[in-house]
Amino acid sequence: xxxxxxxxxxxxxxxxxxxxxxxxxxxxxxxxxxxxxxxxxxxxxxxxxxxxxxxxxxxxxxxxxxxxxxxxxxxxxxxxxxxxxxxxxxxxxxxxxxxxxxxxxxxxxxxxxxxxxxxxxxxxxxxxxxxxxxxxxxxxxxxxxxxxxxxxxxxxxxxxxxxxxxxxxxxxxxxxxxxxxxxxxxxxxxxxxxxxxxxxxxxxxxxxxxxxxxxxxxxxxxxxxxxxxxxxxxxxxxxxxxxxxxxxxxxxxxxxxxxxxxxxxxx
Numbered sequence: 567x568x569x570x571x572x573x574x575x576x577x578x579x580x581x582x583x584x585x586x587x588x589x590x591x592x593x594x595x596x597x598x599x600x601x602x603x604x605x606x607x608x609x610x611x612x613x614x615x616x617x618x619x620x621x622x623x624x625x626x627x628x629x630x631x632x633x634x635x636x637x638x639x640x641x642x643x644x645x646x647x648x649x650x651x652x653x654x655x656x657x658x659x660x661x662x663x664x665x666x667x668x669x670x671x672x673x674x675x676x677x678x679x680x681x682x683x684x685x686x687x688x689x690x691x692x693x694x695x696x697x698x699x700x701x702x703x704x705x706x707x708x709x710x711x712x713x714x715x716x717x718x719x720x721x722x723x724x725x726x727x728x729x730x731x732x733x734x735x736x737x738x739x740x741x742x743x744x745x746x747x748x749x750x751x752x753x754x755x756x757x758x759x760x761x762x763x764x765x766x767x768x769x770x771x772x773x774x775x776x777x778x779x780x781x782x783x784x785x786x787x788x789x790x791x792x793x794x795x796x797x798x799x800x801x802x803x804x805x806x807x808x809x810x811x812x813x814x815x816x817x818x819x820x821x822x823x824x825x826x827x828x829x830x831x832x833x
Contacts, residue, residue: 571619574608577601600628611643612709615650615661623710623748641700641716641767643668645707648714652744676724702779703770706737706763710756711748713763715739719778727778728787729794 567573586598607613608620628634647664654662674681707714719732748754757764766773782790 568619571614571616571621572604572608574605574618574620577605577620596631599631600625603628603634610667611639611665612646613663613665615659615663617661638767641707642709644716645709645712645714648707649709649712649744656744699774699776700770702774702776704735704773704775705770706766708760708763708767711746711751711754711759713739713743713746713760719775722778725779728782728790730778730790731794731797 581598581601586595604620604624607624612624614621627637643665647666647668650659650662650664650666651669653659702718703716704718705716707716715735715737717732717735719730723729748756
């Protein structure tokens with residue numbers, strides 16, 4: 567144990583020194599399943615900033631292993647990643663939690679200047695489009711104290727859609743929204759605290775937006791893309807290096823040109 571959490575290394579060590587055998591009681595296999603899920607949650611899907619500790623709160627979600635399979639772990643993971651990225655962007659964090667491996671995979675696929683030469687890009691929007699419409703839903707994503715907005719219109723270019731100027735929505739977040747966490751709030755019932763957002767997520771099929779994926783005539787698509795890019799360059803910072811700055815020794819010579827301009831499609 568460490569600060570209200572379980573050390574991931576201890577769980578892994580236990581599974582290594584005590585391999586499962588045939589003919590055991592069902593509870594032994596259920597217990598091992600819980601241990602594996604905890605390691606995945608704390609080390610890959612929903613890791614915290616410590617990098618080695620699995621919060622005890624996840625144990626409450628594993629009382630019923632079958633019920634755990636019905637939880638939307640994907641939306642919880644995205645909410646956690648978005649929240650941690652917001653905190654990191656404020657320059658007050660020395661570490662970051664959440665499934666940052668998703669961010670790394672996205673960068674490798676979408677930013678060739680940051681991808682090692684031996685790794686080829688994999689564009690696979692078809693597999694995403696064939697899934698259910700949850701990814702197109704404009705709704706909330708909730709993970710305990712964390713509540714984040716899901717705005718698929720901001721990434722339509724990645725899925726072959728026609729870009730358009732996204733609507734500015736009022737999600738009801740105040741200035742303290744991105745500072746919300748569970749510290750000092752052990753008795754808070756987050757299911758009650760975030761009831762409205764959870765209910766919105768439960769009705770997510772009602773908030774699916776499809777119009778931006780509809781095929782358009784070529785001249786209409788060109789016009790919409792031009793208008794979008796004009797708006798985009800007005801509201802974003804397009805340079806990640808200072809103008810005229812020379813590349814430093816040891817930097818990627820492709821990525822560190824004197825002026826590097828990038829179009830970040832998720833903004």
